[in-house]
Amino acid sequence: GFLYKKGTNSINRDWKKKYVVLLDDGRLIYHPSLHDYENESHGKEIILQRTTIKIPGSNKPRIALRSASNDNKLNDLTSSDGAIIISNSSVTPGIIDQVVHSSPLGKIETPNAKKRHRRVQQTNPTNLINNSTTPKQISNNNYGDDDGDENVFIIVSLDKQWYFEAQTNEERDEWVQAIEQQILFSLQNIESSKAARAAKIGGPTMADSASIQTIKQIPGNGFCAHCEQINPTWASLNLGALICMDCASLHRNLGTHLSRVRSLELDEWPPELVQIMRSIGNKLANSIWEANIKNRVKPQPNALSSERERWIRDKYEQKLFLAPLTISSSLIRQSLIDAIHKSDLYTIILILAHRKLSNEDINSSLLHLAASQGNVTILQLLLWYGADAFAIDSNGRTPLQCAQGDCIQILQTLTNNNTDLHTNSQQIKPTSISPQHSTIPRQRPPASSPGPPYDKLPSTVI
Structure with missing residues (x-):
């Protein structure tokens, strides 16, 4: 159906009438006119898979996706050539609960709706269907400064926004609900394909x-x-x-x-x-x-x-609101060891956030301690704050050789990407580091040993 779209150019922010098609493969394509749509020309597409949809002035969705069991009626929503065609007419809420595959594209009527905005006169009258209201003037102020935005919805990705406006509130809700359904379908397809791929390759x-x-x-x-x-x-x-x-x-x-x-x-x-x-x-x-x-x-x-x-x-970056660290510098490392023993995440995060410890302080024993306790959260936090997964303790052991539980998998992933350091490593009893005996000197690996290949690792472990 027809929607108004706000220009994204910083110079031209006018609203122009577009013929918009929502496809059942998770794409939304808009054309300058119905003629362009029929000729499959001048179309621009939005991949809905990585987007969300917003309604200005609303902190929560105005409508919710409903299950097919709630509503089975379909008003003015048909499928033609793989596209969902939505006419510019009032519809019953819940319209997208069921998609009907019916006859090819038929006559589309656009009612004369009283607009609250003034539209820019840039739409070719020959492209309007059934003598629709000619667009009026609109100011170039930022959108949302007037009271006429109740029929607008926004498709939002991480780096872009697309503003659309329908003729009526009901029509806007119809579009929003249909787009939300396509986003949901796309996400479900991603999840299914990922699961199948992981099962196939033993991931x-x-x-x-x-x-x-x-x-x-x-x-x-x-x-x-x-x-x-x-x-x-x-x-x-x-x-x-x-x-x-x-x-x-x-x-x-x-x-x-x-x-x-x-x-x-x-x-x-x-x-x-x-x-x-x-x-x-x-x-x-x-x-x-x-x-x-x-x-x-x-x-x-x-x-x-x-x-x-x-x-x-x-x-x-500036840490202007960060809680103060009331521990003296000489006791910071010991306090962190105590916190790891107690699984005290507040103290661990606070000390790491202040970054008062050098990587060498962390590598000397802390990573081995976290690995030996099998605490995935603490282990991963230490890695993210710069701990060396291949650090050697005074007994020549790596964190992997001390690891227990799920920590083994995280460290094994690192090891598999750096087998030169660990071809002869084997699992041994976990190290025992007590709060009273925690100053274990760190032995550096041989100078010829390559560093961890962080550029090859998934974000899970780096």
Whole structure:
């Protein structure tokens, strides 16, 4: 059907009428006119697989996907040549619960709807169907400054946004619901194909969707760790926090030394990563990283990108809100050892966040201790903060040789990518490092030994 689309050019932000088609393979294609669609020309496509959809002024979806058992009616929604054709007419909510494959493209009617905006007169009248209302003028101000945006929806990816407007609120909801359904289908296809591929090649087991959903049940994870947008769907692995898509795109600018971003819905999740995210969560993470915000006000879900970025950089780069470290410098390493013994994640994260320990301090025994306890979360945090997975202790042992439980798999992945160091390594009894006897000197590996090939490793272990 016909929708208005806002120009993305910084110079030309006018709204133009487009003929938009939603395909059943997870693509949305818009054409300048119906004639261009029929000739399959001048079409631009949006891959819905890695997008989400928003409604301006709403912090939560205005409509929800319904199961086919709830509604079985279909009004004005047909399938032709692999495309879902949606007419510009009012529909019953729940329209996309069932897709009917019927006759080829028929007559499409666009009612004369009273627009709240003024549209730019750039649409060719010959392209309008059944004498639709001619577009009117609209100001070039940023969208959302007036009260006429209730029929608008936005398709959002990590680096781009597409603004569309329907003639009526009901028609807008129809499009939103249909697009959400196609996004869901695309994600389900990804999950099925990944599972089949892993089974075929004997790849690592990935957590099922139910396990991943348990991450959202951790205290504080129902809202973005920064702007408190509800239902965040992205994660920062090394921070152990859930964030919304808008904040996730800014996290990528920080660099992986500060934040490692992964989608809950689009990326693979080994059980080890699920365990890490469940061990930390937004409440614990923010009790450390936002312990001292003073008079600063956190950004809201509708905050500008510049406001979000300033908050995120102040939080992680400048560490302006970080909880103070009240431990004397001479006791920091011993305190970290004690915290590892007690699985005290608050103290571990706080000490690592202040970066008061050198890599040599960490490598001398701490990684061996975490590996010997089989604590995946602590082991992975130490690796992310610069610990050497191939460090040698005073007895000539590597962390892998001390590892227990799921830590073995993480370290084995590193070892398999650097077999020169470990061709003769074998599992031995875990090292025993007590809080009272923890100053074990570190022996460096031979100078000729290659370093860990981090460029070849998955983000799970680096």
